[in-house]
Amino acid sequence: MSAAMVDLKAVHKSFGSLEVLRGVDLQVGAGEVTVIIGPSGSGKSTLLRTVNHLEKVDSGSVTVDGELVGYRRAGDRLYELSEREILRQRTRIGFVFQSFNLFPHLTVRQNVTEAPTSAQRRPKAEVEALAVRLLERVGLSDKIDAYPRQLSGGQQQRVAIARALALEPKVILFDEPTSALDPELVGEVLDVVKDLAVSGTTMIVVTHEIGFAREVADTVVFMDEGRIVERGTPAQVLDAPRHERTRLFLSKVL
Amino acid sequence: MPVEFPGIGGGDTRDGPETAPRPAPGPRRSAARSVRAHRRYGWDRVLLASGSGSAAPARAAAPPVNGAGKNGEPESPALKVITTRHPGRWVAAAVIAVLLAMVASALITNPAWEWEVVGEFLFAPSVLRAVVFTLELTALGIVFGFLLGTVLALMRLSKNPLLSSAAWGYIALFRSIPLILQLLFWYNLALLYPRLSFGVPFGPAFFDIGTMDLIGPVTAAALGLALHQAAYAAEIVRAGLLSVDHGQREAAAALGIPRTRQLLRIVLPQAMRSIVPTAGNEIIGLVKGTSVVYIMALPELFYQVQVIYNRNGRVMALLLVATIWYLVMTSVMSVAQHYIERHYGKGRA
Numbered sequence: 001m002s003a004a005m006v007d008l009k010a011v012h013k014s015f016g017s018l019e020v021l022r023g024v025d026l027q028v029g030a031g032e033v034t035v036i037i038g039p040s041g042s043g044k045s046t047l048l049r050t051v052n053h054l055e056k057v058d059s060g061s062v063t064v065d066g067e068l069v070g071y072r073r074a075g076d077r078l079y080e081l082s083e084r085e086i087l088r089q090r091t092r093i094g095f096v097f098q099s100f101n102l103f104p105h106l107t108v109r110q111n112v113t114e115a116p117t118s119a120q121r122r123p124k125a126e127v128e129a130l131a132v133r134l135l136e137r138v139g140l141s142d143k144i145d146a147y148p149r150q151l152s153g154g155q156q157q158r159v160a161i162a163r164a165l166a167l168e169p170k171v172i173l174f175d176e177p178t179s180a181l182d183p184e185l186v187g188e189v190l191d192v193v194k195d196l197a198v199s200g201t202t203m204i205v206v207t208h209e210i211g212f213a214r215e216v217a218d219t220v221v222f223m224d225e226g227r228i229v230e231r232g233t234p235a236q237v238l239d240a241p242r243h244e245r246t247r248l249f250l251s252k253v254l
Numbered sequence: 255m256p257v258e259f260p261g262i263g264g265g266d267t268r269d270g271p272e273t274a275p276r277p278a279p280g281p282r283r284s285a286a287r288s289v290r291a292h293r294r295y296g297w298d299r300v301l302l303a304s305g306s307g308s309a310a311p312a313r314a315a316a317p318p319v320n321g322a323g324k325n326g327e328p329e330s331p332a333l334k335v336i337t338t339r340h341p342g343r344w345v346a347a348a349v350i351a352v353l354l355a356m357v358a359s360a361l362i363t364n365p366a367w368e369w370e371v372v373g374e375f376l377f378a379p380s381v382l383r384a385v386v387f388t389l390e391l392t393a394l395g396i397v398f399g400f401l402l403g404t405v406l407a408l409m410r411l412s413k414n415p416l417l418s419s420a421a422w423g424y425i426a427l428f429r430s431i432p433l434i435l436q437l438l439f440w441y442n443l444a445l446l447y448p449r450l451s452f453g454v455p456f457g458p459a460f461f462d463i464g465t466m467d468l469i470g471p472v473t474a475a476a477l478g479l480a481l482h483q484a485a486y487a488a489e490i491v492r493a494g495l496l497s498v499d500h501g502q503r504e505a506a507a508a509l510g511i512p513r514t515r516q517l518l519r520i521v522l523p524q525a526m527r528s529i530v531p532t533a534g535n536e537i538i539g540l541v542k543g544t545s546v547v548y549i550m551a552l553p554e555l556f557y558q559v560q561v562i563y564n565r566n567g568r569v570m571a572l573l574l575v576a577t578i579w580y581l582v583m584t585s586v587m588s589v590a591q592h593y594i595e596r597h598y599g600k601g602r603a
Contacts, residue, residue, distance in 0.1 A: 089510075
């Protein structure tokens, strides 16, 4: 898998004395959907955050589309990039937060157009048209001039997805996109994510929605205590887990 | 609904007028139920059913028997709401009204206030110039105070320990020195450093200039007010920045928005929500605070009225002139503050 869109090699990360990631290898091919499941504290969110350098790795490497994230390599050393360089790399890596993190003082339209205009310096007219198309795609055309506070949680998360898509990223990372939602709003967000999956967007999704994983994932990864315990197709990992810990976890969430 | 109604037997719904006006438990719900029951069965059936033991629907169905049974729609009894009386409030209001009347009368009827003198000097050119100068000093103090304060706040939030402790030291120092003392220091700086030179630190000087020429009384006053204000502004801005949810900056960073843009477009506008009310306090405080500048013999409002009353002896009338102008200035600022707060409250209503 040399042509992996996302390639993590031996990623280690500690917070103080707590080792959160203990050597994680993960490859995600272009157009693939990888779903990461696992108990809380297993390091799955931290792993996702290393992919766009929201968390710095202590050792190991993260590569997106052949480009090392957050570092420049010279010989066997990694030099951390300037913040400007890192910000430029992040415009190619979409991130959707558990708590949406929409900008509350900006309208839906401004939320979507902010980064493409300020970070990618694309022409305003083009970005405006793009925002209209994307909001249509997530089914929120009529909310384009609303403020986030006026939307339901599910609608806010759909705006956040449109905001991430507006940068036309190579990969989109979802950090428990439905965990902050009321149960009846989970479906509308997952439908949007599914739609993206079908259209060939490369995605890594951290979630507790096992049904969603079964339906959408090309690969399911089960993490525990900072390591990948098991990976495979949804059928392999969810229906016939080989490891005791995976079985134990699934028996609790299913 | 296990509510006991004395005088009503369970299911006894046919005993006529005296049961009708009694409020059914949960009038809304029972009315709704009656409507449903009516649509499905007609009233006769409901009454029959209620007769056979279930107490609650029986009461619910009771009113139509006497009331609207004929035209088909049930009628919940119209209950008039009588709000609680507050006699204490009326007494308190009366007391306040009398006190206000006394104050007004004391102000108007006592000739010692010399209202005609107040009228004469309220719009005197020297007073108006003093008002403008007061506003200028306030503006200088606030603008430079908040600019420096914002820099200090960012320094205090910096990860570099020297930057953050330097800012901390500045704030501690300038909050500890009374403004009036500081003004005197700046005013008399020439006693300490008669000439100021500009050049390479510890190296050659390119030119130097007499301190008195560079820092005149007005500059000294503005400098003192701004440096004093900066110490307070720094804490206000820092509190504002900290009040913005961490996720906001993280989202901006994840979207690759450039650093200064993150601050100016995402974080500061949200911080303004908590900065503006406190900053409004500070500005209003400074309008009045400029009055200490009188010790430098600068013609701001308070100094100017002193000059006038030292000449004509109408002390109270002229103090009243100053009071009225301070009131007007702060009131206008309060109104402006209201609109600024509304602007930064966008999307929060």
